[in-house]
Amino acid sequence: MVAADPDLKCVVCYARISFDGRVKDAHGIEDQHRDMTDAARRFGWLVVYRYTDNDKSASKEGVVRDDFEQLISDLATGTTPEGYPIHGVMAVNDDRLYRRPSDWERYLKAFTSHEGRVYHDSNGVQDLYAEGFEIKGLVGVAMSLSETRKKQRRSRNSHRSRAVRGQAVAAWRPFGWEDDKVTLRSEEAEAIRQAVEDVIAGASISEITRRWKEAEFITSRGNPFQYQTVKQVLMNARLCGYREIKGEIVRDGDDQPIVGEWKSIITPKQWFAVTAKIRERGGGTGMPRGGLVHKYLLTGILRCGNVLEDGTTCNNKMIGIKANDWLKYQHAYMCKKTVDGGCNKTYKRGDKTDEIIEKLVIAKLEKDAASKAQDVPDWDKTEALERAIKSRNELERRWHDDEDTDIDDETFFRNLPVLERRIKELRADEAKHEALKAEAESAQEDIAKAWKSKTITQKRDAIKKVLSAVVAVPGGKGNKTFDPDLLKPVWRSSGE
Structure with a gap:
């Protein structure tokens, strides 16, 4: 076609949009390319390639626009990736191509590396080779960048002003609230309230995540809950009625936290407690530590008390196993096989062992609770x-x-x-x-009653706070009546 018509201009089109909306259907990009195609047809130009950067900002640092970079490279070589010549560039507006001075300079250098190219935007056909056009372009970039920053500043000020007034500013419906972002959605709110109480008491975020998945809860964006999204929900100050901006609680002129117009799910005290717990477990990040969630209560806590031939005690950590189907109980604990470092001589019925140790631990916790002053003194600063x-x-x-x-x-x-x-x-x-x-107030509740509702992880944490280990002494050969005296608890000292 070029050989038949030497005056034919082969042009490329560049389309970009900063935000593609919630639907993410690229309709803005399609509109831009359609407008440019119509304009090219009026001029008799042939569109040979379309470059697209959807949902990408041209003003923010660190944002890589892949197709813009490809355009710069292709302008320098003079051909598209398929080898078609580039006689010109089209954009619906110059700010689609560049908003930063460095991008403008790179684009102009690549564009003018070949003679006779055309450029078309909303202002019509532009002569980028004209004297002084580089300065004109820089002025336009500066004005565009200034307007962008002005809009960002207005947006930030508006966001903060609404936060100071206690208004809901979330773009999406927050989990736990209705679409008005103010009224509680009872089932979700109760799930959050229970999760907060459980985490304060020792439950892991992984357990809460599994529970919410089993209940078939979904996020406000319609996705299944993952560890990170559960953590974000539980650490959101909105739960107790407060607002945060970049990790800082929004405060009034008297430096008091602003209370929002929405209904709170938990108290500020509970929110401080749950966020502290989550950060503490993740080394300050709230990230999972990768710990194993055990299936059986005393796995690793029970120690084999079998005396070996050399007079020493095995002391190997015992493991939980599924009991044989014909037995009345469902699980048991046993010392590992010799190839795994154990002696394989100690076996304990699981349900009876768990019951005995739980009773001992509950009694110890109740005794400690009664002997300690649970009231934390008022903050002295x-x-x-x-x-x-x-x-x-x-x-x-x-x-x-x-x-x-x-x-x-x-x-x-x-x-x-x-x-x-x-x-x-x-x-x-x-x-x-x-x-x-x-946490102190939570510890004042009925320990025995609260124990029944605890998860295995919570129970294991409580057990390990008061016990260093439980030594399980073998009961000898043959089937014998379960003897609780063969379980020797090793209590932690108060200083540990």
């Missing part, structure tokens, strides 16, 4: 926090006061970070204290 906030506010007031010559920019910005850091440290300490209070 309230005045220090108030002084730090007052000092920061006074520093800001004096800096804004034109008549106050003592606080110049250098003094202000040198002292402000110190006060901000002090306030942040005190608030973190306050949150830790609130978590301790919530």
